[in-house]
Amino acid sequence: MKIKPLVKGCHTELIGLYRDFHSCPELGFQEFRTQEQVIAYLSRCGLEPREIAGTGVVAELHGSQPGATILLRSDMDAVPVTEETGLPFASQHPGVMHACGHDGHMAMLLVAAKILTGMREELSGTIKFLFQPNEEEAGAWKVVEEGIMNSPKVDSVFGLHLWSQCPIGQIDIIDGPQMAASYYFDLKIKGHGGHAGFAHESTDPVFIASLIMQAVQGIQTREVNALDPAVIMFTRMNAGTSTTIVPEQAELKGSIRFLYAGGEALLERFEQVISHICAAYGAEYELELNKGNALLENHPETATFARAAAAEVVGPEYVTTNIRTMAGEDFSDYLAHAPGAFAFVGFNNPEKNTDYPHHHPKFAIDEDALIIGTELHIRAALKMLAI
Numbered sequence: 001m002k003i004k005p006l007v008k009g010c011h012t013e014l015i016g017l018y019r020d021f022h023s024c025p026e027l028g029f030q031e032f033r034t035q036e037q038v039i040a041y042l043s044r045c046g047l048e049p050r051e052i053a054g055t056g057v058v059a060e061l062h063g064s065q066p067g068a069t070i071l072l073r074s075d076m077d078a079v080p081v082t083e084e085t086g087l088p089f090a091s092q093h094p095g096v097m098h099a100c101g102h103d104g105h106m107a108m109l110l111v112a113a114k115i116l117t118g119m120r121e122e123l124s125g126t127i128k129f130l131f132q133p134n135e136e137e138a139g140a141w142k143v144v145e146e147g148i149m150n151s152p153k154v155d156s157v158f159g160l161h162l163w164s165q166c167p168i169g170q171i172d173i174i175d176g177p178q179m180a181a182s183y184y185f186d187l188k189i190k191g192h193g194g195h196a197g198f199a200h201e202s203t204d205p206v207f208i209a210s211l212i213m214q215a216v217q218g219i220q221t222r223e224v225n226a227l228d229p230a231v232i233m234f235t236r237m238n239a240g241t242s243t244t245i246v247p248e249q250a251e252l253k254g255s256i257r258f259l260y261a262g263g264e265a266l267l268e269r270f271e272q273v274i275s276h277i278c279a280a281y282g283a284e285y286e287l288e289l290n291k292g293n294a295l296l297e298n299h300p301e302t303a304t305f306a307r308a309a310a311a312e313v314v315g316p317e318y319v320t321t322n323i324r325t326m327a328g329e330d331f332s333d334y335l336a337h338a339p340g341a342f343a344f345v346g347f348n349n350p351e352k353n354t355d356y357p358h359h360h361p362k363f364a365i366d367e368d369a370l371i372i373g374t375e376l377h378i379r380a381a382l383k384m385l386a387i
């Protein structure tokens with residue numbers, strides 16, 4: 001079957017789906033209309049979609065012959081951003097915008113599902129089409145908890161992200177660590193308040209917070225191999241009410257990210273440094289550390305299949321292995337249960353004003369990328385099923 005003309009023939013449909021999702025964005029675990037639309041489309045394809053993880057959707061396509069089971073995944077959620085693109089199909093929901101490309105992801109996977117369903121007679125094995133809610137807040141765990149990786153057991157997984165740092169016409173897939181693990185911390189330093197004029201009678205949590213902020217940077221720069229990317233970022237600090245009062249408490253919030261296996265050791269050192277500084281200056285502390293995304297590591301064998309598929313889509317000269325990022329992705333939750341690969345599909349095109357970063361109010365995609373991602377889903381699926 002000639003896949004390329006088949007996908008190209010769906011460009012108008014792809015754009016229609018993308019624009020419809022774009023105009024009606026919904027935040028994570030609130031994708032109610034989106035879910036309805038996805039279920040309706042998959043049902044029209046002849047599949048039997050069902051709800052998963054509240055607002056998610058999964059549908060299985062069984063080929064005419066037995067074989068492996070693979071999972072193709074799209075996310076569904078928008079982000080809390082007020083759109084400023086001025087596009088005719090801009091968000092109708094104030095303060096909510098598809099500013100990450102998940103609208104395009106859904107359009108591509110829906111059309112890929114339609115085309116693959118039409119190829120059912122030629123297929124061996126099973127494809128699970130997964131539309132996952134709440135990627136922005138790492139919602140994949142809920143889908144995994146509800147058994148997406150079992151019955152039938154998933155042998156390999158594939159996902160993609162429209163990527164603003166990648167030019168239109170290019171696909172980037174690397175082996176190994178691709179997107180960072182992330183942890184979020186909330187640190188409360190408990191001192192002893194008093195009069196700013198009698199500092200010796202207080203334990204100043206603001207001073208101690210400033211020492212901690214400086215000291216933990218030494219973990220990255222002096223303890224982690226300089227070739228292993230890691231960041232410790234303080235993004236919020238809160239303490240005090242007045243120029244004359246030493247407060248009782250200072251609060252620091254932020255995130256720790258790393259892009260290499262074994263980076264969890266950072267977390268231990270982070271707390272050690274905090275506890276020692278607090279002890280040295282007589283303060284107590286409370287540290288809450290919450291896991292965001294796990295490290296996203298592409299499995300080399302699946303990544304090789306995915307690159308071969310990508311070469312058929314855009315030509316081998318436009319398949320690159322450049323992009324690693326400190327952003328996170330909960331696709332890593334599926335990779336914890338099965339080998340797989342995640343691809344970046346480029347859409348950056350300054351001529352079309354589609355060169356704004358993800359989550360920017362003027363974020364927009366080059367709609368030509370929709371054809372590329374759809375074809376990539378289909379070709380990656382065919383290669384993975386042929387394993």
Ligand SMILES: [Zn+2]
Pocket residue numbers: 079099100136358359
């Ligand atoms: Zn995002």
Ligand SMILES: [Zn+2]
Pocket residue numbers: 100101102135161
């Ligand atoms: Zn995203």
